[in-house]
Every structure is written in C-alpha cells, then in structure tokens.
Amino acid sequence: MSDMTAFPTMPTIPSDRPWLDAYERYGIDATIDMPDDETSLLEVFERNFRRYGQKTAYLCMGASITFKQLDLYSRQIASYLQSLGLDKGDKVGVMMPNILQYPIVMLGIIRAGMVLVNVNPLYTSRELSHQLHDSGAKALFIVENFAKTYQDAEDKGQVEHVIVCKIGDMLGSVKGRVVNLVARHIKKMIPAYNLPNSTSFKQALGAVSASKYKRPDLSLDDVALLQYTGGTTGVAKGAMLSHGNLVANMLQISVLINSAFEDDINSDDVILTALPLYHVFSFMVCGMYGMYQGFTGLLIPNPRDLDGLIKEMDKYKPSFIPAVNTLFNGLVHKDSFAKLDFSNLKAAIGGGMSVLPSVAKEWHKITGLPIVEGYGLSETSPVVAFNPMTIAEFTGKIGIPASSTDIVLIDEEENEVAIGERGEICVKGPQVMIGYQNRPDETANTFTKTGYLKTGDIGIMDEKGFIKIVDRKKDMIIVSGFNVYPNEIEEAMSEHSGIVECGAIGIPSDERGEDPKLFVVKKGDVTEEELLDFGKKQLTGYKRPRHIQFVDELPKSNVGKILRKELRKMEGLE
Numbered sequence: 001m002s003d004m005t006a007f008p009t010m011p012t013i014p015s016d017r018p019w020l021d022a023y024e025r026y027g028i029d030a031t032i033d034m035p036d037d038e039t040s041l042l043e044v045f046e047r048n049f050r051r052y053g054q055k056t057a058y059l060c061m062g063a064s065i066t067f068k069q070l071d072l073y074s075r076q077i078a079s080y081l082q083s084l085g086l087d088k089g090d091k092v093g094v095m096m097p098n099i100l101q102y103p104i105v106m107l108g109i110i111r112a113g114m115v116l117v118n119v120n121p122l123y124t125s126r127e128l129s130h131q132l133h134d135s136g137a138k139a140l141f142i143v144e145n146f147a148k149t150y151q152d153a154e155d156k157g158q159v160e161h162v163i164v165c166k167i168g169d170m171l172g173s174v175k176g177r178v179v180n181l182v183a184r185h186i187k188k189m190i191p192a193y194n195l196p197n198s199t200s201f202k203q204a205l206g207a208v209s210a211s212k213y214k215r216p217d218l219s220l221d222d223v224a225l226l227q228y229t230g231g232t233t234g235v236a237k238g239a240m241l242s243h244g245n246l247v248a249n250m251l252q253i254s255v256l257i258n259s260a261f262e263d264d265i266n267s268d269d270v271i272l273t274a275l276p277l278y279h280v281f282s283f284m285v286c287g288m289y290g291m292y293q294g295f296t297g298l299l300i301p302n303p304r305d306l307d308g309l310i311k312e313m314d315k316y317k318p319s320f321i322p323a324v325n326t327l328f329n330g331l332v333h334k335d336s337f338a339k340l341d342f343s344n345l346k347a348a349i350g351g352g353m354s355v356l357p358s359v360a361k362e363w364h365k366i367t368g369l370p371i372v373e374g375y376g377l378s379e380t381s382p383v384v385a386f387n388p389m390t391i392a393e394f395t396g397k398i399g400i401p402a403s404s405t406d407i408v409l410i411d412e413e414e415n416e417v418a419i420g421e422r423g424e425i426c427v428k429g430p431q432v433m434i435g436y437q438n439r440p441d442e443t444a445n446t447f448t449k450t451g452y453l454k455t456g457d458i459g460i461m462d463e464k465g466f467i468k469i470v471d472r473k474k475d476m477i478i479v480s481g482f483n484v485y486p487n488e489i490e491e492a493m494s495e496h497s498g499i500v501e502c503g504a505i506g507i508p509s510d511e512r513g514e515d516p517k518l519f520v521v522k523k524g525d526v527t528e529e530e531l532l533d534f535g536k537k538q539l540t541g542y543k544r545p546r547h548i549q550f551v552d553e554l555p556k557s558n559v560g561k562i563l564r565k566e567l568r569k570m571e572g573l574e
Contacts, residue, residue, distance in 0.1 A: 002163075004406025008420065008492050009148075009428065009429070009430055009432065009451070010031075010034070010162075010404055010429075010505045011402075011404070011428040011429060011431055012407070013030075013406045014355075014406075017065070017401075017406070018419065018461070018462075018463055018464055019400035019401055019464070019466070020377035020465070021108075021464070021465070022388070022400050022465050022466070023403075023536050023558055024465055025401070026388035026390060027259045027260060028076045028255060028256060028259045028273065029255045029403055029405045030286050030389065030403055030404075031257070031366070031403055032219070032248060032251040032252055032255060032404045032430070033251075034244070034247065034248060034251070034430060035220070035247065035369040037219055037220050037221070037244075038219050038220075039219070039220065039247075040218035040219060040220060040222060040224075040225055040243040040247075041110055041243045041246060042111060042215065042216075042218060042219075043195060043520070044212070044247060044250070044292060045071075045074075045107060045110075045111065045291070046071075046291065046293065048067060048291050049067050049068065049070070049071035049453065051067075051294060052067040052294040053066065053067055053068045053568055054067075054068060054396045055067055055267055055294060055296070056111070056296045057069075057070045057103070057291065057296065057297065057368055058070070058103055058296065058297045058298075058299055059102045059270075059297070059298050059299065059316065060098070060099055060170075060171075060299035061171055061175075061179065061294060062095050062171070062175070062300075062303070063100065063170060063171040063172055063175065064284070064296075065100055065170065065243070065543065065546070067115060067291075067294070068123055069117060070092065070103060070104065070107065073104045073139070073205060074104050074105075074107035074108040074111055075108070075210035075213045075327055076108070076109045076110065076114035076205050076206070076207075076208065076209070076210045076213075077104060077105055077107075077108025077109070077112075077204065077205065078109070078111040078205050078213050078550040079112075079209065079210055079211075079212045079213040080108075080204045080208045080317040081108065081109065081112045081114060081139065082112050082137065082208075082212075082213070083208045084160075084161055085128070086112070086113065086114060086139065086161075087113075087114075087469070088112075088113035088162075088218075088222075089113070089114065089115060089214045089223070090114050090115065090135050090139075090219075091108045091114070091115045091117050091135050091137040091138060091226060092115065092117060092137060092138065092139045092141070093115050093117040093118075093119045093131070093135065093137040093139070093140040093141070093142075093159070094106060094109070094116060094117065094119060094130065094140075094141045094145065094278070095119040095120075095121045095123070095128075095140060095141065095146055095150075095278075096141065096143040096146075096165060096370050097122055097141070097143065097276060097301045097302070098273055098277055098279075098301050099167060099170070099300040099301055100107070100144075100169075100170035100171075100278060100299065101165045101169060101170055102299070103277075103287065103291075103297070104170075105141045105201055105207075106181060106287070110224055110225075111213070111215075112213075113216030113217075113218055113222075114227050114233025114418075115224065115225065115226055116137070116224065116226070117131070117137050117224050117225075117226045117238070118225070118227055118278040118279075118283065119131055119140075119228075119230065119278060119282075120276075120278055121142075121143060121145070121146045121278070122540045122541055123149065124149065124537065124538060124539060124540055125149050125150075125152040125153040125154070126151055126153075126154075126332070126492065126538060127236075127537075127539070127540060128153045129153045129154050129155040129156070129157075130149060130155075130158055130235070130236060130399050131228055131236065132153065132155065132156055132157035132158075132438070133155045133157040133297065134146055134157075134237070134438065134489070135157070135226055135228075135238055136157060136435065137157060137158065137159055138158050138160055138161065139159065139160065139162070139163065140159050140161070140162050140163070141163045141201070142162065142164055142165065142266050143164075143165050143166075143167065144165065144166055144167075144190050144193070145150040145162050145167070145189050145190050145191075145548055147164055147190075147193040147195055147198075148191040148192070148193040150162065151193045151195060151347060152408050153193060156171065157442070161199070162195055162197070162198040162199070162397075163198065163199050163200070163204045164195065164198045164199070164200055164201065164316035165200075165201035165220045166180045166183075166200075166201070167180060167183055168183070169181040169202055169303070178551040182439045183300075185339070192376075202560065204491075209436070209469050213405050218243060219243070219244075220243050220244030220247065221242055221244060222242060223240045223241070223242055223243075223245065223434065224241060224243045224245075224246055225241040225244060225381075226239070226240060226241075226380045226437055227236035227239045227241055227280050227283075227425040228378070228485060229479050230380065231379070234254075234538060235485070235487070235491075236488070237436045237437065237438075237439055237442065237490055238436060238437035238438075239378045239379045239433045239436060239437075240433055240434040240435055240436065240437050241381050241433055242433075242434055242435070243406065243500055244430060245287060245344075245381045245430065245432070245434070246312055246381055246434060247400075247430040247555075248429070248430035248431045249288075249380070249382070250284065250288050250289050250292050250381050250383070250402070251403075252383060252402040252403050252404065252431065253284070253293065253383055253402075253403070254283060254287045254289065254293070255402075255403045256386055256388075256389060256402070256403075257347075257389065258290075258391030259389065259390075259507050260347070260388070260389065260390045261346055261347075261389070265293065265346075265408055266296065266325075266348070266493060267293065267294030267296075268296075268430065269295045269296070269318075269319035269320065269346070269401075270291045270295065270296045270297075270316050270317065270318040270319055270320075270344075271286055271295040271296070271297055271298065271299050271318060271319065271320040271322070272286075272298050272300070272313065272318040272320065272321045272322070272323075273286040273287070273290070273297045273298055273300060273326060273566070274300040274303040274309060274323065274339055275322060275324065275327070275352070276303075276517075277304070277367050277483070278319050278380070279381040279482070280350070280376070280377075280480065281324075281351045281352045281379045281382055282322065284382060285322045285349065285351070285383075285446060286322055286385065290487075290546055294342065295319075295320070295460055296314050296316075298312060298318055300312060303327060305337065305471060306330050306334055306337075309331075310331070310334060310340065311490045313340055313487050314340055314341075314354050317341060317343075317344040317345075318344065318345065319344050319345060320345075320346060320347050320348075320349065320350045321345065321347070321349070322348075322349040322350075322351065322406070323348065323349070323350065323385075324351065324352040324353050324480055324481035325350065325352075325353050325354065325355045325356055325359055325480075325481070325513055326353070326480040326481065326511065326513060327511050328348070328355065328359050328363055328371060329356070329359045329362075329510070329511070330343060331363075332362040332363055332509055332567060333368055334539060335571050337562075338366050339365065340426075342366075342367045342368060345367060345369060345384075347369065347372055347389055347547070348363060348367065348369055348370075348372065349370065349371070349372050349373075349374060349375040350371045350374070350435065350480075350483025351373070351374045351375065351376060351382075351383075351481070352478075352480075353480065353481040353513050354373075354478075354480045354513070355394070356513075357371050357394065357396055358370075360394035360396075361394070364393065364394065365505070369507070370391055370392065370393045370394045371394050372386070372388075372389055372391060373386075373387055373394070373395065373396075373397070373398060373399065374386035374398065375398035375399065375469070376401060377453075377455060377468075378432045378433075378528065379432065379446070379453055380427060380429070380431050380432050380433065380453065381431040381432075381433070381557075381570070382404055382431075382483045383431065384398075384401065384402060384405060384407070384425075384427050384429070384431070384455075385398045385400060385401050385402060385405075385407065385467055386398075386399040386400070386467075387399035387400075388400075391528055395466065395467045396468065397462075397466045397467060398459070398467050398468070398469060399467065400407075400464075400465045400466055400467070401429075401464060402425075402429065402431070402451075404429055404430055405427065405428070405429035405431070406427070406428045406429065407424070407425060407426065407427055407428075407449060407461075407467070408423075408460055409421070409424065409425060409460070409467075410424050410425030410426055410428050410448065410453060410454075411423055411424075414448050414449060414450075417431060419461055419462065420460060420461075420462065420463070421460065422458055422459070422460055422471070423458065423459065423460075424454055424455065424456070424457070424458055424459075425453060425455045425457045425467065425469070426448055426452035426453060426454050426455065427452060427453045427460070428451060428452045428453070432453050433453075449479035456474045456476070457469050457471075457472055458470055458471040458472065458552065473517060475505070475514055475515050475564045476506075477505070477506030477511050478506070478513055479506075479509075479513060479514055479516065479542040479543070480512045480513060480542055481513075482542045482543075483566065484506070484516055484542060484543045486503070486504035486505065486516075486564060487504075488519075488543065489518065489535075489538075489539065489543060489544075489545060490502050490504050490562075492501065492535075492538040492539050492543075493518060493531070493534065493538065493545065495521075495538065496525050496526070496531060497524075498524050498530070498531070498532050498560075499521070499522060500520075500522060500523050501520075501521050501525070501554060502518050502519060502520045502521070502554075503519045503562040504516055504517065504518050504519075504529070504562060504564075504565045505517055505519075505549065505564050505568050505571065505573075507571055507573065508573075509546075510524065512542070515546040515547060516544065516546060516547075516548070517545060517546065517547040517548075517549065518531070518535075518545040518548050518551050519545070519550075519551050519554060519567055519570075520548055520550050521550075521551060521552065521553060521554060522548070522550055528548040528550075530549060531542075531545070531548050532546075533544065543544060554567070555567065555570075
C-alpha cells in the first residue's frame with residue numbers, strides 16, 4: 001500500500017489512457033478541482049443553505065422542508081448530539097427509511113463533526129448486533145417500526161443514547177398524528193417495544209437551541225461516513241469514507257451531469273429518491289449530489305409500493321431517476337407508468353447492479369430516454385465509472401472512468417492486461433476509501449502493491465476506454481442492487497440444528513437479478529419450509545435464501561472448502 005497516504009490521492013493518469021479521447025468527445029472535464037485540505041463537507045452544506053434558502057430541499061408524503069429549515073433542524077440535532085457529551089469522530093447510527101428525518105439527522109451528525117453510520121432498517125437483531133458492535137456507535141436514531149429489532153439485539157455495542165422517530169414526526173401536527181395512528185393501530189406496522197431510556201426525535205429536535213451549536217474543525221482527511229459492505233469478501237465491514245472522498249465523488253458526478261445539462265439544469269429539478277438513502281448509491285447521487293445542485297429530493301419511504309410511487313412521480317414529475325434494475329423492471333411492467341408525462345425527465349441513471357438489456361429497451365420505448373449506467377462500490381463513495389449522459393441508447397457497459405480516476409485491469413500477478421483482455425478492475429482516485437474500520441490487514445489486501453483498490457469484478461476495456469463487466473471474481477450475489485455474501489448466509493443458516501452443512505450461490509431472478517439458493521445436507525426430517533422460515537428470522541429480506549435444495553453431500557476441495565463453482569455447475573450456471 002505504498003501509495004495509500006493521507007487523502008487526497010489524485011492519481012497521475014498516463015496520457016495514453018484510451019478514455020481521455022472520450023472525455024474530449026463528450027465534453028467531460030478530465031479532472032476535478034478539489035477544495036483546500038482544510039475544508040470539509042460543512043462548507044458545502046453551508047453554501048447550499050445560503051444559496052437555496054427558501055427552496056424546497058425534500059418532499060415526503062405530501063410534506064416538505066426548505067433548505068433554510070434543513071439548516072436549522074440539522075443544527076439543532078448537531079447541538080443535541082454535542083450536548084450529550086459526544087465528541088468529534090464519535091460514531092452515530094441511523095436506522096431509518098427515506099423520510100424527512102433522514103436528511104436532518106444525517107446532516108446533523110456530520111455537522112457535529114461525528115461519523116454517520118448508515119444502518120439498513122430491515123436488518124434482523126443478529127445483523128444489527130454485529131454492526132453496532134463493529135462500528136462502536138455511541139448513539140442510534142431509529143424509526144419506531146424497527147425499535148423491537150434493537151430491543152432484541154443481544155449486543156448493543158457502545159450505544160448509550162437511542163433516539164426513536166415516528167414516521168409522521170415531520171409531516172405537520174394533524175397529518176403526522178394521523179400517519180402515526182394508522183401505522184400503529186390500523187396497519188399494525190409497529191411491534192411492541194420497551195426502550196426505557198430512549199428519547200423521542202421531537203424531544204431531541206427541541207432539546208437544545210441551534211445557537212448552542214459549536215462548529216467543529218474538520219478537514220478533508222476526517223472520516224464522515226462508515227458505509228457497511230461485505231467488501232470484496234465476507235462479513236459486513238465499515239468502509240471509512242472521508243469528507244474528501246465524498247466531496248470528490250460529488251464533484252465527479254457534477255462534472256458528468258454538467259457535461260450534458262449545464263445550460264438545462266436548475267434548482268427546480270426534482271430527483272426521485274426511491275432507492276434507500278442508507279444505500280451508498282442513493283446516499284451520494286440523490287442525497288449529497290442532489291443537495292449540492294439544489295434539487296428537490298422526492299423521498300419515497302416504500303418503493304415496493306409501485307402504485308404509490310407512480311402517483312408521486314405523476315404529481316412531481318422528476319427530472320432525474322436514479323434506480324436499480326429491479327425498480328426499472330417493476331415500473332415498466334405497470335400500465336400506469338407508461339401513461340406518465342415524461343417531458344420533464346432528463347436522465348435515468350442505473351447503478352447498484354447490472355441493468356438488463358431487455359429492461360433498458362422497454363424503458364427507452366416508454367420514456368423516450370436510455371438508461372445511463374454507472375458503476376461503483378461502497379469503498380469508492382461509490383461512483384467509479386459512468387456512461388456519458390448524452391448516449392443515444394443503452395450500452396450494456398459500465399462506461400469510462402470518472403474524472404480524476406485511473407482504472408487498470410490486472411491479471412493474478414497484478415500485471416496490466418492488454419486492451420480487449422479480461423482482468424480485475426482496479427481503481428485509484430480521490431473517491432477511494434481510507435480503509436476498512438478495525439481491519440488493517442483486510443484493507444492492505446484490498447489494494448495492489450501500487451495502491452489501486454481491487455474491486456473483485458472482472459472486466460474488459462475496449463479501445464475507447466469503455467468497460468464491460470464479464471464476471472465476478474468473488475462469489476458475491478447481487479440482489480436488487482445489494483451485495484450478499486454466501487458465507488454470511490451459510491453462517492446464519494448453519495445455526496439451525498437440522499443443517500449439517502450448507503452452501504449458498506446466486507441463481508437468476510427476473511424480479512431481483514439474483515436470488516440466494518441454499519444447498520443443504522440435512523439432519524433429521526427438517527423441511528424446506530422450516531428452513532425458509534428460519535432464514536426470515538436470521539437474515540434481512542434480500543439476504544435470506546429463497547430456494548432450498550437438499551443434497552447428500554457438498555462438492556469440496558482437497559482441504560474441505562465448499563466449491564461454489566461446482567454448485568453453480570449443478571444449477572447449470574457454469
């Protein structure tokens with residue numbers, strides 16, 4: 001890791017890189033201009049608040065907040081956190097869907113000089129225990145729908161302060177009460193819980209005056225976000241993303257968008273925020289970049305409700321639609337979606353998982369615009385590569401490297417492969433993480449000797465610098481844009497007394513891209529249904545096995561390692 005010094009790592013990009021001509025052809029700046037090292041995201045946020053003041057920052061369920069309100073509320077949350085005695089650099093978890101409280105809390109944590117820890121609200125108690133323990137979070141903001149999960153978590157780590165939000169807290173007094181009443185008593189969405197020492201979000205918001213806020217000294221080197229990921233292998237670990245990493249990626253996305261829409265982009269644009277903000281793609285593109293441009297973020301708490309989502313799209317007519325293949329696919333199969341007015345739509349941006357050509361074709365036919373696909377990882381804030389926004393049709397490729405980003409494709413000995421040959425995609429740029437929290441050895445193993453992050457994806461670069469992913473080096477399964485690691489499924493499912501051993505792989509799914517399938521050597525008369533139910537208790541929705549196959553034995557190597565490649569062959573996938 002010779003080149004992994006303090007941020008920023010602005011790579012020197014050799015003049016013969018093939019994508020440099022593509023930058024020129026598409027009017028994309030080859031580099032970004034980073035601010036001074038002694039600045040941080042605080043300067044970006046404060047600029048946004050001054051510039052966009054009375055403009056609507058976020059909409060959700062018919063309610064809205066302006067940038068000015070966002071400034072005030074987030075300072076109140078920052079003051080509250082500081083009043084608890086938490087210090088600069090302390091970790092604070094946020095476990096909530098896309099509701100108005102999320103951007104308020106996210107900004108409040110970062111403005112307090114603390115580190116945001118995004119937590120999937122659908123986690124099981126077991127998964128939450130791991131993340132709380134590993135992150136060292138000292139406080140947690142949680143929506144009451146999931147408070148029972150926290151209550152049942154065996155290991156609560158260092159959490160001393162729990163702030164419980166109700167869905168309707170920011171929707172106005174009348175509507176908020178109605179929404180909370182419906183959620184609790186009619187839809188029965190809130191399991192009974194008992195957290196005696198918790199604080200309500202409304203109490204936290206009003207507890208300390210915004211005038212008591214102490215602006216911390218931060219630099220681009222300071223960590224802003226712990227984004228949990230399986231990384232390129234194994235159990236979930238926290239990618240440490242600095243203020244500099246996030247600022248760089250925001251500027252890289254801005255360069256891309258401005259290359260196509262500089263004269264046609266304005267702060268009246270609405271960005272659909274249906275992907276959950278705890279997912280790094282949505283966090284950066286919809287959250288960070290959206291606020292930077294002064295867009296209005298249309299928050300969708302439950303994107304699975306496609307009819308409700310389409311109604312919101314009809315009402316607010318978004319200009320930008322970032323989504324994963326699963327969501328694009330769901331929309332194009334709804335008749336009501338095809339009837340929408342797409343005259344406001346400037347771009348549909350695909351990420352998180354591969355967009356299927358059949359879905360892209362249907363999308364283009366209905367909306368008149370192609371899906372522009374990009375590529376990234378939690379470890380890279382996340383955007384690494386993208387297609388130019390002015391492409392005429394879907395390319396089936398992940399595009400060219402982002403500005404100020406160098407990409408090499410390497411073989412097993414870390415030698416660069418020739419154009420047109422397969423190699424592991426490796427990245428160097430200012431958006432690349434500092435490393436994994438608490439895991440120096442894994443961090444070191446994730447980088448090449450020359451300081452490039454190894455992605456675990458195998459690609460081919462063409463003579464114009466466009467990259468196509470052709471394989472995954474690891475056994476990772478991608479379900480609706482979320483990374484799922486077979487060993488995590490196997491570990492969780494092996495706790496069932498009826499499983500002697502098991503092996504997990506991903507199998508194709510029209511709906512989700514891939515579904516986890518578990519091959520099981522069983523003990524006794526355990527049934528498929530019993531194991532599927534057990535999976536629901538052990539793992540969050542997208543990770544749990546959807547298919548079980550009982551086998552007499554699992555294929556193994558000489559040293560006893562389960563050969564997932566052979567399981568894929570049994571499934572007819574290799």
